[in-house]
Amino acid sequence: MENHPDRDKSRVRDFLFCEGDIMEDRAVPIQNILNDGTFRFARRDADKIARIAASIRESGMLEPIWVRSMPEGLQILAGFSRYEAAGQAGLSSIPVHYADADADVFCQILLAHRVSSDFNVMEKGRALRIFKRLDPVGRERIRCLRLLDLPDKPSVLNEMEELLELDPALQAYIESCGAALKQASQFLPFRTEEQRFCAEIGETLRIRPVELLSVCIPLREIARWNISSVQETWRGLGLPNVIQSEAARGQKVQEIKKRVHERRFPKLTGWNRSIEEAARSLNLPASVRIEWDRTLEAPGVEVRIHADSAKEIKHLTERLSSGPAERAFHRMFRMLS
Amino acid sequence: MTHSVQRIWIDPEVRDAPLTERVLRNRGDIPFDVVPHSAVRQAVSSLQKGKQLLWITRTPGGPVKPCPATNPPYLCCRYTTVHAMTQCPFDCTYCILQDYLDNPVITLHAEQDLIFREIRTLQQDEPKRFFRFGTGELADSLALDDLTGLSRDYLRFFNTRRNVLIEFKTKSGRIENLIGPDPKHAVISWSLNPPSIVRKEELRTTPLTARLDAARRCQDTGYLLGFHFDPLLVFEGWRNGYRALIRNLFERIDPDRIAWISLGSLRFPPALKDVVLKRFPGTSILYEEMIRGWDGKMRYPRPLRVELYRALAGRIREHAPDVFLYFCMESPSVWQSVLGGAPASNAEFDFRFAQSIHSRFGREVDMDQPDASAYI
Numbered sequence: 001m002e003n004h005p006d007r008d009k010s011r012v013r014d015f016l017f018c019e020g021d022i023m024e025d026r027a028v029p030i031q032n033i034l035n036d037g038t039f040r041f042a043r044r045d046a047d048k049i050a051r052i053a054a055s056i057r058e059s060g061m062l063e064p065i066w067v068r069s070m071p072e073g074l075q076i077l078a079g080f081s082r083y084e085a086a087g088q089a090g091l092s093s094i095p096v097h098y099a100d101a102d103a104d105v106f107c108q109i110l111l112a113h114r115v116s117s118d119f120n121v122m123e124k125g126r127a128l129r130i131f132k133r134l135d136p137v138g139r140e141r142i143r144c145l146r147l148l149d150l151p152d153k154p155s156v157l158n159e160m161e162e163l164l165e166l167d168p169a170l171q172a173y174i175e176s177c178g179a180a181l182k183q184a185s186q187f188l189p190f191r192t193e194e195q196r197f198c199a200e201i202g203e204t205l206r207i208r209p210v211e212l213l214s215v216c217i218p219l220r221e222i223a224r225w226n227i228s229s230v231q232e233t234w235r236g237l238g239l240p241n242v243i244q245s246e247a248a249r250g251q252k253v254q255e256i257k258k259r260v261h262e263r264r265f266p267k268l269t270g271w272n273r274s275i276e277e278a279a280r281s282l283n284l285p286a287s288v289r290i291e292w293d294r295t296l297e298a299p300g301v302e303v304r305i306h307a308d309s310a311k312e313i314k315h316l317t318e319r320l321s322s323g324p325a326e327r328a329f330h331r332m333f334r335m336l337s
Numbered sequence: 338m339t340h341s342v343q344r345i346w347i348d349p350e351v352r353d354a355p356l357t358e359r360v361l362r363n364r365g366d367i368p369f370d371v372v373p374h375s376a377v378r379q380a381v382s383s384l385q386k387g388k389q390l391l392w393i394t395r396t397p398g399g400p401v402k403p404c405p406a407t408n409p410p411y412l413c414c415r416y417t418t419v420h421a422m423t424q425c426p427f428d429c430t431y432c433i434l435q436d437y438l439d440n441p442v443i444t445l446h447a448e449q450d451l452i453f454r455e456i457r458t459l460q461q462d463e464p465k466r467f468f469r470f471g472t473g474e475l476a477d478s479l480a481l482d483d484l485t486g487l488s489r490d491y492l493r494f495f496n497t498r499r500n501v502l503i504e505f506k507t508k509s510g511r512i513e514n515l516i517g518p519d520p521k522h523a524v525i526s527w528s529l530n531p532p533s534i535v536r537k538e539e540l541r542t543t544p545l546t547a548r549l550d551a552a553r554r555c556q557d558t559g560y561l562l563g564f565h566f567d568p569l570l571v572f573e574g575w576r577n578g579y580r581a582l583i584r585n586l587f588e589r590i591d592p593d594r595i596a597w598i599s600l601g602s603l604r605f606p607p608a609l610k611d612v613v614l615k616r617f618p619g620t621s622i623l624y625e626e627m628i629r630g631w632d633g634k635m636r637y638p639r640p641l642r643v644e645l646y647r648a649l650a651g652r653i654r655e656h657a658p659d660v661f662l663y664f665c666m667e668s669p670s671v672w673q674s675v676l677g678g679a680p681a682s683n684a685e686f687d688f689r690f691a692q693s694i695h696s697r698f699g700r701e702v703d704m705d706q707p708d709a710s711a712y713i
Contacts, residue, residue, distance in 0.1 A: 154378070154379075154382030155382065158382060158383075185611065186611060188611070188615065189611065189614040189615060189618070221623070221624050224621075224624060225621070225624040264626070265626045266626075267626050267638065267640075267641065268626055268628070268638050271638070271640060295628040295629070295630075295638065296628070296638050296639050296640060297628060297630055297631060297638070297639055297668070298631075298670075299639075299670040335640060337670070337674060
């Protein structure tokens with residue numbers, strides 16, 4: 001009975017309904033319930049379902065699922081995980097609570113969900129879409145937005161719903177990583193097959209959306225520029241070999257980023273290489289470091305000297321102002337000034 | 338010339354404002370409705386729809402402000418923007434307003450007295466400073482002038498004032514209202530790009546030739562002119578494209594009637610990129626190499642910007658050695674690399690601007706000798 005997942009929701013329900021509102025909960029044969037996801041907004045979580053099933057086996061099903069009567073059977077409004085768990089636990093009948101499918105009831109369902117877990121961005125999008133179907137006029141709109149922690153900003157809400165058009169594999173990746181809207185929406189300009197490919201890279205490399213975007217956005221830009229696809233560009237850069245190499249995951253990610261960056265920014269890479277070569281030609285000891293802004297936005301270089309004595313400083317500054325060094329610096333400044 | 342406005346909505350609070358009355362007189366067969374403020378935002382969420390709608394409403398607080406510009410070390414000229422309208426019927430792929438403005442609807446602020454009062458106050462607060470005002474920062478100054486007639490109101494207001502210029506910045510050729518009034522305190526300016534860019538990236542705007550023809554008519558009417566090569570874009574053949582554009586400009590326009598020319602390369606906040614990709618998936622302007630500048634905006638790497646500016650500045654200087662040529666939102670190092678020197682601060686930039694106008698057009702625009710102490 002410890003930490004029974006139904007318990008929090010039960011308390012919320014008790015709070016939400018005054019006594020007179022509650023219709024009698026009834027046990028109904030499980031086969032009378034439609035396996036239909038019309039009102040499903042929460043992510044399917046297999047582990048959670050298994051936990052609930054175990055709990056049901058031990059203590060029975062305490063909390064009814066919410067349903068509405070339809071000609072074909074009972075349509076689930078809330079309790080999809082519990083319904084599935086009941087099936088796994090081998091129940092032949094389960095308790096149901098009858099409710100209408102309206103905006104008010106849906107807001108109560110959202111509130112109950114909020115108590116036990118946060119909404120991820122896809123869940124918010126799905127909830128919003130269901131809500132709009134139930135309340136086309138928007139009478140309970142603000143209440144719904146508050147429950148979902150969403151601003152009343154059309155651009156944000158539209159974007160949220162657009163995420164539902166992403167490829168299902170990418171949606172699953174976004175949900176599993178808990179990506180924010182700001183990150184998730186950056187996948188929208190990708191073509192559907194590219195979205196699937198992005199999800200595959202994300203899963204294979206086990207990287208977070210921010211990191212995945214730092215690879216996939218430049219890949220897409222290279223692809224668009226060359227009238228090609230992200231997948232072709234990926235292959236063209238020899239990245240499948242990097243994935244299959246024996247290197248550690250972190251090294252693979254670094255190598256992929258490096259190759260993509262160099263292809264996306266050939267001029268910048270070239271300019272930086274020229275500066276690097278000029279700096280190398282100075283043949284300076286390790287105690288002298290030459291640094292510069294790799295975006296080249298800042299003019300000039302920073303020369304750092306680590307010295308233990310005045311004599312050493314004198315020696316190094318003489319070296320830095322010698323004829324060959326001056327020529328090398330000139331080459332550097334051609335790029336940097 | 339047609340424009341995209343297909344409907345006019347009027348805030349009940351400004352239903353009887355003189356500007357509203359004028360728009361209704363000029364609207365032709367464009368339908369109008371009186372619609373409460375709260376309904377507008379909810380009804381229109383997309384830019385595509387917003388650009389078809391003209392919403393006439395109250396003037397918000399602070400309609401006259403220093404140009405939002407950008408953060409140091411990039412230098413800005415201390416321009417003063419007048420928010421007579423916000424949003425634009427044109428649809429440039431690179432337009433920053435797509436991301437900058439919350440409201441997608443073209444909004445006309447009907448309470449002009451408020452705007453004029455603020456301008457007066459600003460001048461009273463700094464009586465020795467020469468002000469450049471402009472209505473083309475958050476809108477195109479003339480694109481809807483056939484409907485609004487704003488240009489004549491501003492010409493009339495500024496005509497009686499000293500130490501001030503009003504700039505109408507546009508990509509249109511809608512200058513009918515400018516022919517007739519005294520052109521004394523106005524600069525009419527155009528944003529310019531090669532015809533291929535106008536066609537591909539500056540959608541619904543007036544073609545380059547028609548812009549230059551309009552500029553020529555304004556010049557002949559006695560106006561001072563301004564030109565903004567902004568945003569400069571890197572594209573295949575950009576060098577030849579801009580060379581031809583500059584040749585074209587100076588074949589028609591007398592350099593001695595040009596008050597200023599600005600150069601500014603493409604720059605935008607990172608968030609704009611997604612908006613552009615979504616609205617204009619076919620555009621190629623985002624695929625050139627860009628870095629995130631010190632102000633957080635995306636821009637071409639400095640060596641590329643310097644190359645662009647040098648190519649243009651050299652050509653412009655050949656035709657117009659005396660014109661005030663400046664950069665919009667550029668770093669001192671770029672100024673130094675291209676023009677051989679940079680203003681030490683935005684205030685000095687503003688002062689140099691005033692000095693140039695005074696030395697070339699001081700008498701024409703009723704301007705006092707700029708006093709450095711009023712600026713720096």
